[in-house]
Amino acid sequence: MRASQGMPKRSPLGAWLDRKQDLFISSILLVVALSAISGLVVITAFIFKEGLPIMLQVGVGKFVSSSDWYPAEGHFGIFPMIMGSLAVTAGALVIGGVLGLGCAVVLTQFCPRWAVSILKPSIELLAGIPSVVYGFIGVVILVPMIRVHLGGPGLSVLASSIVLGIMMLPTVTSISVDALQAVPKAYRDGSIALGATHWQTTRMVILKASRSGLVAAMILGMGRAVGETMAVIMVAGNTLDVPDSILAPVRTLTSNIALEMGYAAGDHRKALFATGVVLFVIIMILNTIxxxxxxxxSRRKSGA
Amino acid sequence: MASEYKRYARALWLLAMLCACCALSGCRRNTAGGVNVMGSTSIQPFAEVLADEFNSRHPSSRIDVQGGGSTMGIQSVTNNLAQIAMCSRELKSSESRYLKPIIIALDGMAVVVHKDNTVSNLTREQVREMFVGNITNWSQVGGEDRPIRLITREEGSGTREAFAKLVMNNQRVSRKALTQESNGAVKELVRGDRAAIGYMSLGLVNDEAKIVNIEGIVPSTDNVRNGSYPLVRPFLFVVRMGAVLSPAAKEFLEFVLSPQGQHLLVEEGLVSVL
Structure with missing residues (x-):
């Protein structure tokens, strides 16, 4: 409380504030922090309150395993959407994972510093492009390309995977870069000293040592892919069928919600919230992993 | 340190003023002749044309047109969030108990295919069999040997419901059908895919897609008006029964049904109710 010494006398309010300064500020911060968390709590409670009853009414097993989604007739089964989300996410993971990991390896191991200072921010810039722009580019360029050269309707698992793979690049790359940079320099020096080449060192020492960080990068990227909506609606085709090839159209959990939310009422609306519950659970599982x-x-690192 | 508190105080003041401004501007919009029109994305482009014209004639009032879908529009009117709903399907019996439909125009529903598709006539039966999934190749209806790609609209869309009633006899649309969320997205797909067939509002089709004749009848404005073209649905404005409309809303409705308003709709490709 250095403020209270040698200062001229001032209003009672000011003096009171002075005395209470710490308490005042810390309580404001507490309120701010709590409001952020309460947002999570309220959202969770709301989704479950709206979604669970219909899930229980239909039967959880039937809800997630039935392929009949005819809301107007009271049939709610989201199995094709779950499969769709999984297929699209897996595809995105293959594309985004390989590209992102490749980027990270190049950036940390094989790249002069000046190039890193250009490349890394430009990859991170991808995160700032709105998803509807990705979707639009997908529809206008990617989809016709797939339709003409590979067949099928173009709107497909493949198109969504490519779009999502690129969208998750910034997440995967920057977390992988952090993981690779966290490997102690001694590992690398030791390996080089033993006569391993640069590539052998990268492949057998650095990648192994940072494996858990890389897994975390993949899973966070996956979370982004599972949750993405707008771009997927535009390029996925949104059929109600379980996809049988990567050129087949799909509907994901998120696009099911976004497509029908504007119109839904009654049980249909609740079923969409229940779709949200399933999505919520899937994302929770991913984040927990x-x-x-x-x-x-980090425990292993602090132990080392 | 006193100056620091003054700064806090000033910041708080600023915040309070900002809030007040927002609140006030929010009020202004609602009081001074603003009318919210909300609902079907099929009617939205036409309602926007009407609203623009109306707003330029009556500078003191403001008509806001928003999309969201027929059902959403009806919910908004029910909850008093909008004064007028746009609805591109007929009201359900539960809805017509407390809502009043006003037919503003008739819209033909066009069955559209790719420009280069050789098929130019289909029966209603054939369209239905295609969308059910029993006819799967264009050669079965006299076209090239190419699998048929169905494009439908999302569950709850007014266009989809009208299609279900007029064509499908409430049979289910095949699961394999691609689902798009607007007339524009359907058009975009049909434009680029030679195997595609979709349906959309006749007024919104341009020369990027080919319109198929139904039962040999060209879906022209005349044929829609005289009833020979079978796929016709009404475009509705919906208000609450017994609701006291603001003067601006009343004037807007009168304008829409006036010869000038109807003329605008006809110019945009709809069929007048006069």
């Missing part, structure tokens, strides 16, 4: 993996990694 990511957290556990990265925590294990």
């Amino acid at each position: 990511a957290l556990t993996v990265s925590r294990r990694r």
Whole structure:
């Protein structure tokens, strides 16, 4: 409380504020922090309150395993959407994972510093492009390309995977870069000293040592892919069928919600919230895995 | 340190003023002749044309047109969030108990295919069999040997419901059908895919897609008006029964049904109710 010494006398309010300064500020911060968390709590409670009753009414097993989605007739089964989300996410992971990991390896191991200072921000810039722009480019360029050269309707698992793969690049790349940079320099020096080449060192030492960080990067990228909506609606085709090839159209959980939310009423609306519950659970599982993996990694690091 | 508190105080003041401004501007919009029109994305482009014209004639009032879908529009009117709903399907019996439909125009529903498609006539039966999934190749209806790609609209869309009633006899649309969320997206797909067939509002089709004749009848404005073209649905404005409309809303409705308003709709490709 250095303020109270040698200062001229001032209003009672000011003096009171002075005395209470710490308490005042910390309580404001507490309120701010709590409001952020309460947002999470309220959203969770709301989704479950709206979605669970219809899920229980239909039967959880039937809801997630039935392929009949005819809301007007009271049939709610989201199995094709779950498969769709999984297929699209897996595809995105293959594309975004390979590209992102490749980027990260090049950026940390094989790239002069000046190039890194250009490349890394430009990859991170991808995160700032709105998803509807990705979707639009997908519809206008990617979809006709797939339709003409590979067949099928163009709107497909493949198109969504490519779009999502590129969208998750910034997440995967920047977290992988962090993981690769966290490998102690001694590992690398030791390996080089033993006569391994640069590539052998990268492949057998650096990648292995940072494996858990890389897994966390993949899973966080996956979370982004599962949750993305707008771009997917535009390029996925949104059929109600389980996709039988990567050229077949799909509907994901998120696009099911976004497509029909504007119109839905009654049980249909509740079923869309229930779709949200399923999505919520899937994302929770992914995040829990990511957290556990990265925590294990930091524990190991602090032990080393 | 006193100056620091003054700064806090000033910041708080600023915040309070900002809030007040927002609140006030929010009020202004609602009081001074603003009318919210909300609902079907099929009617939205036409309603916007009407609203623009109306706003330029009556500078003191403001008509706001928003999309969201027929059902959403009806919910908004029910909850008093909008004064007028746009609805591109007929009211359900539960809705018509407390809502009043006003037919503003008739719209033909066009069955559209790619420009280069050789098929130019289909029966209603054939369209239905295609969308059910029993006819799967264009050669079965006299076209090239090419699998048929169905494009439908999302569950709850007014266009889809009208299609279900007029063509499908409430049979289910095949699961394999691609689902798009607007007339524009359907058009975009049909434009680029030689195997595609979709349906959309006749007034919104341009020369990027080919319109198929139904039962040999060209879906022209005349044929829609005289009833020979079978796929016709009404475009509705919906208000609450017994609701006291603001003067601006009343004037807007009168304008829409006046010869000038109807003329605008006809110019945009709809069929007048006069």
